[in-house]
Amino acid sequence: MRQQVLVLYLATSALDSPVVGWSRYDGTGRTRPTTGDGDEPPYSTGLGALQDGWRLFQASQLLPAQPGHEYDVSFLKHEFFFEKVEDGLRL
Template sequence: MTLRQQVLVLYLANSALDSHVVGWSRYDGTGASQPTTGDSDEPPYPDGVAALRDGWRLIQASQLLPPQPGVEYGTSFLKHEFFFEKLSQDSSTLE
């Protein structure tokens, strides 16, 4: 069977991988679920370390950029973004 990629994007409270999840997206290339499906307000993991322990591989973390003077308290995008992946052969199971 062909390997398919699952992608998990976790937005954390700060740049530490063990900080709590404040937002997330999930994309499943296996076809077992629709993109970004989720029927819960609870994140799939409490922090990034929990995702690693469950077999997700960290493939990218956001670059740390200091805020420009004068915009320290402005709202914008979630900047502590971590991309994880899993490779799966079974399209009937979403991990």
């Protein structure tokens, strides 16, 4: 059994909000270790990943902005980690 990990960054903390960034890590050996190239995300929302069989195992903690910093630009804060476990031989 090998693990595949999908990291989706969403526009908001809701799983049905649009994907704004992503990374994919494939431990099965069927594809390059990381994928995510191209202009289109693998799913349009986090809910789409759930509906396709990905299991959600971590969502980022929601932290309020400190007073006076509500509009600062920083990291993508709505990060969700998904996994699939599949049979696969490492090449």
